[in-house]
Amino acid sequence: MTQTDEAAFRLWRTQGVTAPLGFRAAGIAAGIKANGNLDLALVFNEGPDYSAAGVFTTNKVKAAPVLWSQQVLQSRRLRTVILNSGGANACTGPDGFADTHRTAEAVAQALSNWGTETGAIEVAVCSTGLIGDRLPMDKLLPGVTEIVHEMAGGLSGGTDAAYAIMTTDTVPKQAAVHHRDGWNVGGMAKGAGMLAPALATMLVVLTTDALVDADQLDLALRRATAKTFDRLDVDGATSTNDTVLLLSSGASQIRVEQDDLDAAVLAACDDLAAQLMADAEGVTKRVVVEVTGAVDDDQALVGARTIARDSLVKTALFGSDPNWGRIMAAIGIAPIDLDPDRIAVSFNGAQVCRNGVGVPGAREVDLSGTDIHLVVDLGLGVGTAAIRTTDLSHAYVEENSAYSS
Amino acid sequence: MTQTDEAAFRLWRTQGVTAPLGFRAAGIAAGIKANGNLDLALVFNEGPDYSAAGVFTTNKVKAAPVLWSQQVLQSRRLRTVILNSGGANACTGPDGFADTHRTAEAVAQALSNWGTETGAIEVAVCSTGLIGDRLPMDKLLPGVTEIVHEMAGGLSGGTDAAYAIMTTDTVPKQAAVHHRDGWNVGGMAKGAGMLAPALATMLVVLTTDALVDADQLDLALRRATAKTFDRLDVDGATSTNDTVLLLSSGASQIRVEQDDLDAAVLAACDDLAAQLMADAEGVTKRVVVEVTGAVDDDQALVGARTIARDSLVKTALFGSDPNWGRIMAAIGIAPIDLDPDRIAVSFNGAQVCRNGVGVPGAREVDLSGTDIHLVVDLGLGVGTAAIRTTDLSHAYVEENSAYSS
Numbered sequence: 140m141t142q143t144d145e146a147a148f149r150l151w152r153t154q155g156v157t158a159p160l161g162f163r164a165a166g167i168a169a170g171i172k173a174n175g176n177l178d179l180a181l182v183f184n185e186g187p188d189y190s191a192a193g194v195f196t197t198n199k200v201k202a203a204p205v206l207w208s209q210q211v212l213q214s215r216r217l218r219t220v221i222l223n224s225g226g227a228n229a230c231t232g233p234d235g236f237a238d239t240h241r242t243a244e245a246v247a248q249a250l251s252n253w254g255t256e257t258g259a260i261e262v263a264v265c266s267t268g269l270i271g272d273r274l275p276m277d278k279l280l281p282g283v284t285e286i287v288h289e290m291a292g293g294l295s296g297g298t299d300a301a302y303a304i305m306t307t308d309t310v311p312k313q314a315a316v317h318h319r320d321g322w323n324v325g326g327m328a329k330g331a332g333m334l335a336p337a338l339a340t341m342l343v344v345l346t347t348d349a350l351v352d353a354d355q356l357d358l359a360l361r362r363a364t365a366k367t368f369d370r371l372d373v374d375g376a377t378s379t380n381d382t383v384l385l386l387s388s389g390a391s392q393i394r395v396e397q398d399d400l401d402a403a404v405l406a407a408c409d410d411l412a413a414q415l416m417a418d419a420e421g422v423t424k425r426v427v428v429e430v431t432g433a434v435d436d437d438q439a440l441v442g443a444r445t446i447a448r449d450s451l452v453k454t455a456l457f458g459s460d461p462n463w464g465r466i467m468a469a470i471g472i473a474p475i476d477l478d479p480d481r482i483a484v485s486f487n488g489a490q491v492c493r494n495g496v497g498v499p500g501a502r503e504v505d506l507s508g509t510d511i512h513l514v515v516d517l518g519l520g521v522g523t524a525a526i527r528t529t530d531l532s533h534a535y536v537e538e539n540s541a542y543s544s
Numbered sequence: 545m546t547q548t549d550e551a552a553f554r555l556w557r558t559q560g561v562t563a564p565l566g567f568r569a570a571g572i573a574a575g576i577k578a579n580g581n582l583d584l585a586l587v588f589n590e591g592p593d594y595s596a597a598g599v600f601t602t603n604k605v606k607a608a609p610v611l612w613s614q615q616v617l618q619s620r621r622l623r624t625v626i627l628n629s630g631g632a633n634a635c636t637g638p639d640g641f642a643d644t645h646r647t648a649e650a651v652a653q654a655l656s657n658w659g660t661e662t663g664a665i666e667v668a669v670c671s672t673g674l675i676g677d678r679l680p681m682d683k684l685l686p687g688v689t690e691i692v693h694e695m696a697g698g699l700s701g702g703t704d705a706a707y708a709i710m711t712t713d714t715v716p717k718q719a720a721v722h723h724r725d726g727w728n729v730g731g732m733a734k735g736a737g738m739l740a741p742a743l744a745t746m747l748v749v750l751t752t753d754a755l756v757d758a759d760q761l762d763l764a765l766r767r768a769t770a771k772t773f774d775r776l777d778v779d780g781a782t783s784t785n786d787t788v789l790l791l792s793s794g795a796s797q798i799r800v801e802q803d804d805l806d807a808a809v810l811a812a813c814d815d816l817a818a819q820l821m822a823d824a825e826g827v828t829k830r831v832v833v834e835v836t837g838a839v840d841d842d843q844a845l846v847g848a849r850t851i852a853r854d855s856l857v858k859t860a861l862f863g864s865d866p867n868w869g870r871i872m873a874a875i876g877i878a879p880i881d882l883d884p885d886r887i888a889v890s891f892n893g894a895q896v897c898r899n900g901v902g903v904p905g906a907r908e909v910d911l912s913g914t915d916i917h918l919v920v921d922l923g924l925g926v927g928t929a930a931i932r933t934t935d936l937s938h939a940y941v942e943e944n945s946a947y948s949s
Contacts, residue, residue, distance in 0.1 A: 200876030200884045200900070230872050232885070232901040270869025271902040374855040377877045379869075450779040450855070450936075451944055458945030464675025464784075467635050471605030472782045479605045480637070495605070496637035497676040531855075536938050539856055540863030 147399075148316050148406055152414070155313030157297035158325035159348035161185045161388025164296035165289040166303030169282025171225035171275055177303035179282045180222040181246070182344050183290055188389030191217035192357040193263070194364045196381035202229030203236040204264040205380055207243065211260050215353035217386055218261035220344055221246050221286075222304050223279060224329070226268040227340060229379040238274050239264050245280050249287040265382045267306055267329065267340040301327040304342055307538065312414040316403045322349040322391040324403040328411040330378075340380035341368060341415065345407060347400070348391035355397055359404040360385045367408040370440075371527045372447045373419050374535075383408075416527045421535030424456050426511045426528045430470075433522030438475040440524035445473035446515065453531035456511055461504040463491040470515055481518035487511060552804075553721050553811055557819070560718030562702035563730035564753035566590045566793025569701035570694040571708030574687025576630035576680055582708035584687045585627040586651070587749050588695055593794030596622035597762040598668070599769050601786035607634035608641040609669040610785055612648065616665050620758035622791055623666035625749055626651050626691075627709050628684060629734070631673040632745065634784040643679050644669050650685050654692040670787045672711055672734065672745040706732040709747055712943065717819040721808045727754040727796040729808040733816040735783075745785035746773060746820065750812060752805070753796040760802055764809040765790045772813040775845075776932045777852045778824050779940075788813075821932045826940030829861050831916045831933045835875075838927030843880040845929035850878035851920065858936035861916055866909040868896040875920055886923035892916060 157164050162184060169179040193212045195205050211217070221242060228235050243259040250257040266274065290296060301311035308329050315325040330341035345360070364383055385404065416425055428447045433439035446452055449469035455462040463484045470477065484492035487508075491501035529535075562569050567589055574584040598617045600610050616622070626647060633640050648667040655662040671679070695701060706716035713734050720730040735746040750765070769788055790809065821830055833852045838844035851857055854874035860867040868889045875882065889897035892913075896906035934940075 198873060198876040199882055200872045200887075227869070230869055230884075230897065230900055230902060232899065235901075270867075270873060271897075271906070377873075379873050379876060450940075454941050454944035457941065460945065462675075464632070464635055467605050468603060468675060468782070468784050471603040471784060477604055479635075482605075492635065492676075494637065495635055496640075497635060501676070531941060533938055533941055535855075536859050536862065536936060536941055539859035540865065 147319055148403065150406060150410055151315045152313060152410070154294050154315035154325060155297035155301050155327040156182050156325045156344055156346045157294055158315035159323040159346045159388065161348050161390030162346045163290040164300040165286050166299030167282060167286050167289055170278035171223055177299065178223055178225045179286055180300035180303035181286045181290060182220045182300060182346065184218055184386050184388050186388055188387055189216045189218055190351065190353040190356050191215060191384065191386045192353060192360045194360055194383045196378055198377045198379050200230065200379050202227050202266060202380040203231060203239040204228055204266045205382060206236060207239045208263040208265065208382060211263060214260060216261065217263050218257050219246060219250065220263045220265065220384055221283065222265040222342060223274065224267050224304050224306050226266060226272055226274045227270045227380050228266040228274050229270040231273055235273060238276055241276065242279060242283065245283040249284050253287050263384055265342045267304065267342055267380055270379060297325065297327065304329040306330065307420055309418055312411055312418070314407045314410040316407045318399065318403060320393055322393045322395055323347065324407045326407045326411055328415055330415060340378040343368065343383040343411060345385040345404065347385070347387045348389065349387060349395040349400060350389045350391065350393055351387055351395055351400055355400055356385050356387055358397060359400045362401055363405040363408040366405060367412040370525065371412045371416055372444055373529050412527060416529065419529045420538045421532045422529040423532050424511050424530040425509055426456055426513065426530065427525055428528060429512065429514045429523070429525040430517065431514060431523045432517040432519055434476050434520040435522040436524050439522040441475050442470055442473045442515065443524050443526040446470055447526040447528035450531055456506065457530035457532045459506040461486050461491055461502060461506055463497065463501055466513065466515060467492065476519060477517050478519065483516040483518065485514045552724055553808065555811060555815055556720045557718055557815070559699050559720035559730060560702035560706050560732040561587050561730045561749055561751045562699055563720035564728040564751045564793065566753050566795030567751045568695040569705040570691050571704030572687060572691050572694055575683035576628055582704065583628055583630045584691055585705035585708035586691045586695060587625045587705060587751065589623055589791050589793050591793055593792055594621045594623055595756065595758040595761055596620060596789065596791045597758060597765045599765055599788045601783055603782045603784050605635065605784050607632050607671060607785040608636060608644040609633055609671045610787060611641060612644045613668040613670065613787060616668060619665060621666065622668050623662050624651060624655065625668045625670065625789055626688065627670040627747060628679065629672050629709050629711050631671060631677055631679045632675045632785050633671040633679050634675040636678055640678060643681055646681065647684060647688065650688040654689050658692050668789055670747045672709065672747055672785055675784060702730065702732065709734040711735065712825055714823055717816055717823070719812045719815040721812045723804065723808060725798055727798045727800055728752065729812045731812045731816055733820055735820060745783040748773065748788040748816060750790040750809065752790070752792045753794065754792060754800040754805060755794045755796065755798055756792055756800055756805055760805055761790050761792055763802060764805045767806055768810040768813040771810060772817040775930065776817045776821055777849055778934050817932065821934065824934045825943045826937045827934040828937050829916055829935040830914055831861055831918065831935065832930055833933060834917065834919045834928065834930040835922065836919060836928045837922040837924055839881050839925040840927040841929055844927040846880050847875055847878045847920065847922070848929050848931040851875055852931040852933035855936055861911065862935035862937045864911040866891050866896055866907060866911055868902065868906055871918065871920060872897065881924060882922050883924065888921040888923065890919045
């Protein structure tokens with residue numbers, strides 16, 4: 140969905156947060172998950188810089204770790220991020236917030252014992268899992284001591300961390316962008332994204348060894364998330380725990396301009412977003428909904444999101460049914476400017492509707508493949524935007540009707 | 545969901561649009577549906593009054609019959625309504641509009657030949673079915689001639705009409721309210737309502753023999769739909785064809801005050817809305833989502849609608865899972881005032897969350913029954929509103945993934 144300067148970047152999916160210089164990571168099984176899978180991850184910045192930026196859920200119901208991490212990020216500086224799966228620590232009240240605080244204190248203490256003087260205010264916390272239950276602190280706190288000792292540089296630590304944050308994910312998601320000038324951006328992500336955010340929150344940690352300041356990080360992160368994670372919309376819901384963090388170590392000693400940083404962070408986020416879509420719960424179709432010809436980009440985005448959230452469109456796509464009438468009905472309720480008689484619709488390049496009316500053969504378009512690119516041209520202006528989404532399948536209903544019980 | 549003066553009214557579901565004096569109706573198989581089922585309905589007002597009011601879809605993509613009926617209703621007067629299932633005549637362009645016009649002309653001509661001088665401008669047209677295909681006018685026009693000859697008074701004509709407008713409905717929906725003073729309101733409805741509106745549009749025709757003017761009708765209809773059909777929300781979509789009409793014959797010769805008319809029309813609409821919810825496609829749970837304690841009723845309505853449209857809430861309810869964390873996550877994205885720490889949630893009277901935190905035993909609440917009443921108390925004010933909805937089931941996905949093909 141984005142264009143990168145292929146000559147300047149190389150992107151790898153086998154590397155993640157430890158691809159940039161100056162970062163260590165680990166993932167362990169602390170016993171938070173009953174099934175014994177990895178459930179605790181740590182990303183540690185060795186410096187020399189500790190600038191950081193974050194983007195958080197817009198949900199008014201925010202989990203304790205989100206409230207904590209928003210607070211500590213006011214310093215625009217982070218030494219480390221501790222992440223757990225197996226519990227969201229959301230809707231847990233003051234006691235849940237105290238648990239998050241104790242976790243950060245424990246990480247700071249363990250790092251200080253290990254030889255790196257650290258305060259709790261330098262520790263971000265992320266949690267993911269079922270909403271409403273307290274975390275098993277008797278498992279989590281010993282896990283914190285253990286994971287600090289496990290921290291490793293190199294690629295294996297980053298991969299272990301990517302595994303440890305998985306919930307209903309079937310594969311870990313990592314991406315690393317190497318710039319030819321010698322600096323890097325790495326990242327890991329978990330979650331079915333907006334797919335099932337009330338249980339499977341999107342958590343993303345990005346790292347870079349570029350020499351940049353906190354303002355640059357913040358700009359790059361906001362620009363990238365607006366074009367990538369914010370445009371991944373599987374069921375219209377927004378988690379209580381969504382968190383995207385970007386940490387810089389400056390360890391490459393290479394000063395990087397905003398444009399180059401933007402491009403590298405965008406490339407990493409875009410690839411992670413594509414991986415999230417591909418592994419979304421119950422997905423049988425990977426769908427890009429693109430609206431063109433809107434009066435401006437903002438209206439195009441609203442239109443694309445409205446279509447991407449329409450249950451009738453999504454069930455039709457699950458059935459490989461080129462039911463363009465449902466696309467027309469969906470765009471018609473978007474709060475944007477449109478003239479029904481100017482709308483054109485195409486599936487994978489085959490036009491099925493022109494000037495608001497079906498074209499011959501529209502119902503015969505073959506949508507049996509996995510990838511569907513839907514374009515709705517409003518014919519009004521030059522505004523354009525795209526949303527990544529999925530179909531609405533039996534598997535989605537199955538997974539989400541039997542989660543907490 | 546509404547209170548009626550039991551002493552003043554009696555409500556029957558075995559009677560419909562011909563329950564009031566002065567109305568005839570019919571339903572026939574004109575061959576529009578390939579399976580030979582009834583597919584053409586007529587409701588005819590014998591007078592002496594012909595006042596009428598209508599409420600139409602807010603979708604910007606409007607079907608030809610909606611554009612036509614909006615136009616003819618500017619006179620606030622209708623002699624008759626012709627309705628077809630088997631095709632929505634939406635997204636069919638100027639040719640489709642010409643088909644609707646020809647249909648109205650044919651009805652006017654047939655009625656004039658039958659002895660009642662009628663103009664096309666006195667004929668409303670409603671269509672429902674698949675979006676995007678032209679109607680088979682070679683079947684529809686001969687059907688118009690036939691149905692005028694079939695028109696019958698009494699209850700059977702109304703019931704035939706109720707059958708003829710069904711698409712994926714499994715039962716016809718009728719309601720009649722008899723006032724002890726001797727006047728009546730009758731109605732029929734079809735469609736899975738907001739459930740599957742792009743294919744199964746909500747059409748409602750209401751009749752009354754009360755002596756009232758067009759202003760009274762319009763007020764009563766708008767007030768009733770705002771509290772009933774507008775609060776039935778199964779998948780958040782809005783059809784291209786939704787139409788609700790109210791015709792008065794004045795045949796009872798009983799002049800009726802606005803309050804009494806409002807109450808009777810509301811009672812009929814409320815009952816029809818309940819029938820639509822109960823017969824919604826793929827429904828396994830009948831759900832009322834009520835928000836209380838909002839700063840005002842409007843915000844309560846936005847909150848209830850946001851929860852009712854949340855796929856994660858709806859799949860949890862399908863699984864009889866009292867997953868209150870998803871309710872909290874859903875209300876948190878509603879664009880309304882709220883304080884997470886004040887929210888209380890209950891299922892069927894059992895409180896599961898208080899002050900934003902789960903209560904002991906919350907996950908053991910039994911939701912295995914068909915009816916679920918969910919109450920979210922925001923604890924801020926006295927605003928309250930309720931939305932009728934359903935769960936999101938395998939059957940919903942099944943029906944809607946295999947419709948047009």
